[in-house]
Amino acid sequence: MKVAIIDYGMGNLRSVYRGLEYGGAKPVITIDREEIEDSDAIVLPGVGAFCDAINGLKGIEDIIKESSKEKPILGICLGLQLYFSESEEDGLHKGLDLMVGKVVKLPPTVKVPQMGWNSIKIKKESRLLDGIRDGEFFYFVHSFYAKPKEDVTVATTEYGVEIPAILEKGKLYATQFHPEKSGKIGLNLLKNFIAIAKE
Amino acid sequence: MITKRIIPCLDVKDGRVVKGINFKNLKDAGHPVKLAKMYDEQGADELVYLDISASPEGRKTMLDLVEKTADQVFIPLTVGGGISSVEDIRRILKAGADKVAINTAAVKNPEIIKKGATKFGSQCIVSAIDAKRVYENNKTKNVIETLEGKCWLEVYIYGGRKPTGIDAITWAKKVEELGAGEILLTSMDADGTKMGFDIPLTRTISEETNIPIIASGGAGTLEHIYEALTIGKADAALAASIFHYKEYTVGDIKNYLKERNVPVRI
Numbered sequence: 001m002k003v004a005i006i007d008y009g010m011g012n013l014r015s016v017y018r019g020l021e022y023g024g025a026k027p028v029i030t031i032d033r034e035e036i037e038d039s040d041a042i043v044l045p046g047v048g049a050f051c052d053a054i055n056g057l058k059g060i061e062d063i064i065k066e067s068s069k070e071k072p073i074l075g076i077c078l079g080l081q082l083y084f085s086e087s088e089e090d091g092l093h094k095g096l097d098l099m100v101g102k103v104v105k106l107p108p109t110v111k112v113p114q115m116g117w118n119s120i121k122i123k124k125e126s127r128l129l130d131g132i133r134d135g136e137f138f139y140f141v142h143s144f145y146a147k148p149k150e151d152v153t154v155a156t157t158e159y160g161v162e163i164p165a166i167l168e169k170g171k172l173y174a175t176q177f178h179p180e181k182s183g184k185i186g187l188n189l190l191k192n193f194i195a196i197a198k199e
Numbered sequence: 200m201i202t203k204r205i206i207p208c209l210d211v212k213d214g215r216v217v218k219g220i221n222f223k224n225l226k227d228a229g230h231p232v233k234l235a236k237m238y239d240e241q242g243a244d245e246l247v248y249l250d251i252s253a254s255p256e257g258r259k260t261m262l263d264l265v266e267k268t269a270d271q272v273f274i275p276l277t278v279g280g281g282i283s284s285v286e287d288i289r290r291i292l293k294a295g296a297d298k299v300a301i302n303t304a305a306v307k308n309p310e311i312i313k314k315g316a317t318k319f320g321s322q323c324i325v326s327a328i329d330a331k332r333v334y335e336n337n338k339t340k341n342v343i344e345t346l347e348g349k350c351w352l353e354v355y356i357y358g359g360r361k362p363t364g365i366d367a368i369t370w371a372k373k374v375e376e377l378g379a380g381e382i383l384l385t386s387m388d389a390d391g392t393k394m395g396f397d398i399p400l401t402r403t404i405s406e407e408t409n410i411p412i413i414a415s416g417g418a419g420t421l422e423h424i425y426e427a428l429t430i431g432k433a434d435a436a437l438a439a440s441i442f443h444y445k446e447y448t449v450g451d452i453k454n455y456l457k458e459r460n461v462p463v464r465i
Contacts, residue, residue, distance in 0.1 A: 012323075014269045014295035022273075048320050108409075113322050113380050115411045116434065117244055117464040118201045137202065137464040139244075139275060141297075141322040141380075159201055181275050181297065183239065 001198055003027045004039035006064075008048070008056025016045050016076065019180035023191035031056070036063050039071070041197035046077025046178060050089040050103065050144070053078055054096075061096065068098055072171045072197045080167060080174035081146055089144050098172055101148040110160035113143040118177070120155040120165045128154065128166060128173055130192045136185055138165070138177035145176065202462045203428045204244035204435035205449050206413060207442045209234055211280075212251050214260040218391075218440050228443040232267050238442065239272045241449035244464060246272065247300070247383070247437060250280030251358060262294045269295025279327050279383070288315050292323060300383050302327040303356040306363055306370075309377055316378025324381075325413075326374035329355040330367040330400060331387035341368040345399045352400055359387050367400075368407055375408045382408065383437065386416040393419025393440065401431035413437050421447065421455040428461055 003025045005013055013029050020027040020043065027043075028035060036042065042064065048056075057064065067073065075083055084095045087103035095103070106112045117137040122129060138157075145163045155166040157176070167174040173193060179186035209216045209231050216234055217225040228234075235246050246268075250261045258281060265278055278291050279300030288299050288311075305312050305326060315324045332350040336342055340351035352367035371382055384404055386397035396417045405412045411434035414427040418438035427433045441447050453463040 012269070012292045012295055012297055014266070014293070015273065015297070018270050019273060049317075111409055111411050111434065113410070114201060115322065115381060116201050116204050140201075141275075143321065178275075180273060183274055187273055 001025045001041070001194060002039045003041045003043055003194070003197070004036045005029045005043045005045055006036070006057070006060070007031045008053050012047065013045055015180040016043060019187055019190045020194065022187055023194040025194045025197075031060065033060055033063055036060060036067070041071055041193070042067055042073040044073065044075040044079030044082055046079050048078065050078065050081060050087045050095075051091075051093045053082055054093055057082070057096075064096060065098065068170070068172055070171070072173060072193065074193050075172070075174035076180070077142055077176060077178055080176050081144060083167070083172060083174060084146055084148070087144065099146075099148055099152055099167065099169055100150045101146055103144050103146050105144055106142075107160045113141055114159045115141050117182075118157045118159060120157050122155045123153055126154040126166065126168050127196050128168065128189060128192050130195070131188055132185060138175070138179065138182040138186060140177045142176060200462050202244070202464045203456065204413075205242075205424070205452050205463070206245045206247055206435055206437040207234075207238045207243050207449065208247040208249060208415070208437045208439045210249045210251050210439060211261060211264065213254070213257045214264065216443065217251070218443055231264050232271065234443070235268050235272050238449060239274055242453055242465065243274065243449045244435070245275040245277065247277045247279065249300070250278065252281075262290060265291060265294040265296050277325055277383075279325070283311075285311065285314050285318060288319060292319060298323045298325050298381070300325040300327040302329060305374065306354060306356050306365065309373065312374055312377040312379050316380070321378045321380035324379050325383050326371075326379035326381070327383040327385070328367055328371060328374075328404075329359050329385045329387050331355055331362070332397070332400070340366045343399055343403050352403075355387055359390075368403060371404045371408050375410050379410065381411045381413065383413045383415060389417030390415070391440070392417055395419065395423040396427040396431055396433075396436070398426055398431045401427055401433050405432035405434075411435065421452055424452055425456060425459055425461065428456070
């Protein structure tokens, strides 16, 4: 089971690599078209700024969009935000437009970034949640959050406002938190994603 | 609801965990990866490695330790100590750290925070501030009231060895503006004493900024940690010796906090 972790820049990809490996997948960190096409699933990891990531995806944007019809994709943190039509981070930037909605800044009433463990509230069933209960804690680090304009929210979290924590639409999956940094429960979620991809 | 974080800190010298009082008289406290795994199992919310090796060999050992830790421990890891360039930041993040803590290099050249935040994101740039009270009513500084008298807070660099004349409150606001995602605030007066955190220091910096604050220095009892997270308004509490010498587990602290209605992850 080959999972392509998209390498669109800098930061720590080692943890997501190890987390997927732990879940029984064969991850590969890549930006190569063929390697991505050849994979059974894709992970869009969550490092860096929105516009840098979108620029980093130039040249493979079409494969990501095409792939989303036939194999599961997991967007993590910034990866979740990239799915959306547009983001307000550092000006207005167009996203992949795979989900309708906008990415906006956290309200000024809370400390930004949100950094730490927050609990999720499950709104609907998802295979991504196998063995994961309502109220479970995950590790969040972000300054922006998505406001979907379609019914894609599986779970939310509360931080000044209600924030979508887990999203699902067809073969598109996403978490605003970092499963690779959320201890055992996070590894469980990655394992669920791999199980979905194995089908 | 976002929870308050409990963060064990491992001072690492040439591959071993050490602990001393006020950065002096260092004693061996174990192997970093072994301790990291143990704290993860106890429910630690994050881990911090502070590299206090002075040699290039020590730094290389640190990168190796970060890789080994990231392979086995799936909670956030911050690495600090001796980071002086954007290239240093990149190397540490690439080895598997999630954040870097920068003190001396940032005071000498604040641009490193801005560059690091732009390149890797604010979330991975932690501004480490070592502050010490100066009991004088200096009109050019931010003077605060404490039980011990009026004082201002001076930033120290080089592992607490060199005073800078810089006001810690002004500096904290500055690092936020430059793009730091978090402040690791160590009280030089309290560090290693086990007499409790510097609450006025912690509270002031927390109120004057809008980024998360990790309180550090002085944890000796469960109540100290409770105070830092409530009266001190810190978002996280960092401690070292109470964990290394097995006085309390992370679980003990969290149970104590939970009974007193402080939100924690259990």
